Structures are given as structure tokens and as C-alpha cells.
Amino acid sequence: MNIKSILAVCAASLMLLACKTETDKNMRTLNLTREWDKTFPKSEKVNHSKVTFHNRYGIELAADMYVPGFFAQAQDGTCHSERSEESPRLPALAVCGPFGAVKEQSSGLYAQHMAERGFLTLAFDPSFTGESGGEPRRMASPDINTEDFLAAVDFLSTCDLVDPGRIGIIGICGFGGMAINAAALDPRIKATVTSTMYDMSKVNVEGYFASEDTPAQRQEKRQALASQRTKDYAAGSYERAGGVIDPLPEDAPWFVKDYHAYYKTSRGYHERSGNSTDGWNVIGCQSFLNQPLLAWAGEIETPVLLIHGEKAHSRYFSEYAFGLLNGTNKELMIIPGASHVDLYDDVAGVIPYDKMESFFKTNLK
Numbered sequence: 076m077n078i079k080s081i082l083a084v085c086a087a088s089l090m091l092l093a094c095k096t097e098t099d100k101n102m103r104t105l106n107l108t109r110e111w112d113k114t115f116p117k118s119e120k121v122n123h124s125k126v127t128f129h130n131r132y133g134i135e136l137a138a139d140m141y142v143p144g145f146f147a148q149a150q151d152g153t154c155h156s157e158r159s160e161e162s163p164r165l166p167a168l169a170v171c172g173p174f175g176a177v178k179e180q181s182s183g184l185y186a187q188h189m190a191e192r193g194f195l196t197l198a199f200d201p202s203f204t205g206e207s208g209g210e211p212r213r214m215a216s217p218d219i220n221t222e223d224f225l226a227a228v229d230f231l232s233t234c235d236l237v238d239p240g241r242i243g244i245i246g247i248c249g250f251g252g253m254a255i256n257a258a259a260l261d262p263r264i265k266a267t268v269t270s271t272m273y274d275m276s277k278v279n280v281e282g283y284f285a286s287e288d289t290p291a292q293r294q295e296k297r298q299a300l301a302s303q304r305t306k307d308y309a310a311g312s313y314e315r316a317g318g319v320i321d322p323l324p325e326d327a328p329w330f331v332k333d334y335h336a337y338y339k340t341s342r343g344y345h346e347r348s349g350n351s352t353d354g355w356n357v358i359g360c361q362s363f364l365n366q367p368l369l370a371w372a373g374e375i376e377t378p379v380l381l382i383h384g385e386k387a388h389s390r391y392f393s394e395y396a397f398g399l400l401n402g403t404n405k406e407l408m409i410i411p412g413a414s415h416v417d418l419y420d421d422v423a424g425v426i427p428y429d430k431m432e433s434f435f436k437t438n439l440k
Contacts, residue, residue: 107127134207170186173249243265272393
């Protein structure tokens with residue numbers, strides 16, 4: 076071997092070592108909370124355990140797995156079965172959202188309810204959030220957060236308890252848009268439900284109700300984010316944008332009051348939730364400005380159910396997404412009188428679990 080070949084091998088080895096070091100950092104052992112610390116009571120009808128899995132970027136994700144009570148409890152951290160060979164494998168659902176929330180809030184509530192109805196469910200924290208890995212914290216990415224859904228499907232597809240041909244997903248709020256993006260990308264996802272959906276690309280590009288939808292306004296956002304990046308890099312840390320405003324001004328928009336009623340009260344507050352505490356990094360959502368989430372929604376061949384509240388400020392996101400979907404495999408369900416946050420929990424009693432159960436049982440065959 077000549078000197079150039081030796082140097083090339085050495086360089087390649089150093090690159091592999093650097094990659095391995097970065098992967099090891101992202102796949103570090105997660106510090107998972109063992110006690111029940113959800114914002115909702117534990118159901119005696121399901122078995123609960125903590126599990127972890129990794130996405131294709133090597134980020135280790137933390138999840139709560141809920142298994143119907145008629146199945147044996149899976150070992151903590153695994154998805155291995157104690158079922159008999161005669162027992163059928165379960166249909167499964169991966170659940171995530173809202174945007175800025177953690178699995179101890181809405182996604183866990185949805186997951187537990189659907190497990191009571193016979194599905195194995197996985198409520199996970201997305202990358203950079205909650206108990207999941209990924210550095211720096213409180214970042215968002217249309218690509219990586221879509222990948223988080225696909226990684227959950229990887230995990231479920233290899234779970235002894237699960238029928239890999241019967242996997243669906245539920246995306247809540249901002250992760251509704253990520254769920255549609257995932258369904259457009261991964262045909263293993265056989266059915267998709269979004270609840271009180273946000274299209275995070277659309278709202279970052281246009282503002283609410285297209286109130287910032289001009290090239291000049293977008294350029295102003297780009298300049299502000301670019302300046303913030305310089306400031307953050309010089310400081311060696313990322314400035315937080317703040318969670319839901321608190322104390323709440325009397326003249327706050329009604330939908331901000333809606334968020335406050337959930338994230339800043341005992342109803343939905345959680346210490347690991349950015350919406351409950353100090354929010355995203357200021358530059359955390361920058362990439363949504365030029366990465367449209369729903370670009371290929373029209374090519375989704377599997378069923379999609381979009382659920383939204385009649386009085387939700389965000390209702391137009393689901394209506395927009397519904398217009399992008401093609402064929403007869405789509406449905407928009409509007410809940411009379413419901414606001415955006417009413418679909419976060421059971422306080423208003425409006426989450427249509429019966430509808431979701433029938434939708435998934437019909438389409439996960």
C-alpha cells in the first residue's frame with residue numbers, strides 16, 4: 076500500500092470515528108422518568124411501559140407504549156411478546172403532538188384511549204424534545220420530525236405484538252402536518268388521523284390567515300432569523316422564544332387564552348413541555364419557511380381522516396389539507412362548537428374516539 080492509500084485509509088477512519096462519536100452522543104442512554112407523571116389519570120384497562128427507538132439520524136427517541144390489557148405486559152424497554160402463537164398480532168398506532176408538547180400531555184391521552192379500544196399505541200417525544208435525544212434542545216425540523224414518525228413505524232414493524240401490515244398514525248396540532256407528510260412518504264402507514272391540525276410550513280410562511288403573505292414580509296422574517304443566528308453563535312447558546320404567554324394580558328387573542336387554559340394550568344401543564352415553560356429556540360422553526368410539508372399530500376393513497384373544531388382558529392389548516400388530498404379516501408370531520416384546544420384533552424368531552432376507532436378498524440385490515 077502506498078503512502079497516498081495509507082493516508083486515505085487514515086482519513087476515512089477518522090471520519091468514521093467522528094461520525095460514530097456524534098451518533099453515540101445522540102444515542103446516549105436516555106434518562107427516562109419511571110413514575111406516572113402524565114397530565115391524565117392512568118387507565119387500568121391497559122398495560123404501560125417505557126420504550127426507546129432511534130431514527131435514521133441516530134437520535135434516540137423516548138416513548139410510552141400502551142398495550143391492551145388482554146395482552147401480557149411487554150418488558151420495559153422492549154416490544155417482545157409473551158403472547159401464545161394462537162394470539163393474533165395487534166393493529167398499532169404511533170401518536171405525536173401537539174407542536175411544543177410532550178408525550179405526557181395530549182398524545183399520551185390519545186394513545187391510552189386507543190389502547191383501551193384494542194390498539195397497541197406508541198406516544199413518543201419527537202427529536203430535541205421531552206425525554207427524547209437530540210442536541211441542541213428545542214429545535215424543530217420538517218424533515219427530522221417527519222422522520223420521527225417513520226422511525227416509530229420502524230419500531231412498530233419489528234414489534235412481536237404488532238401486525239406490521241396494520242400500522243396507522245395520529246398527528247395532533249403541528250404534528251398533524253408532519254403526519255400527512257409521513258403518510259405521503261411511507262406506504263407502510265396504512266391510515267392517518269390528524270386532530271386540530273396545524274400546517275407549520277404554511278403558518279410560518281404566511282402568518283395566520285395569510286396576514287404576512289408577501290415577499291417583503293417573508294424577507295423581514297428571514298433577516299430577523301439570520302440576525303438571531305449570528306447572535307446565538309456569538310453567545311454559544313440559543314435564545315428561547317418563550318412558551319405560552321404568562322401572565323395573560325387582558326387583551327390577548329381568544330385563541331391565546333385557549334392555549335393558556337391548557338398549557339399554563341393544572342389541566343395540561345408539564346415541566347418538560349416547551350409550551351408550558353420557555354418555548355422553542357427563536358430560530359427553532361426557521362426551516363419551515365422554505366420546506367412545504369404538504370407538497371405531496373395529493374399522492375397519498377391511504378385513508379386520511381382530518382378532525383377539527385368548528386370554532387378553532389386553526390380550522391382552515393385542515394380545510395386546506397383536505398383540499399389537497401385526492402380520491403375518496405379522505406374525510407373532514409368538524410366537531411360542533413369545539414375550539415382548537417378542546418381537542419387536546421377530555422375537558423370538553425369532544426374528542427371523537429368512537430370515530431377514530433371505527434376509522435382505524437375499517438382501514439387497518
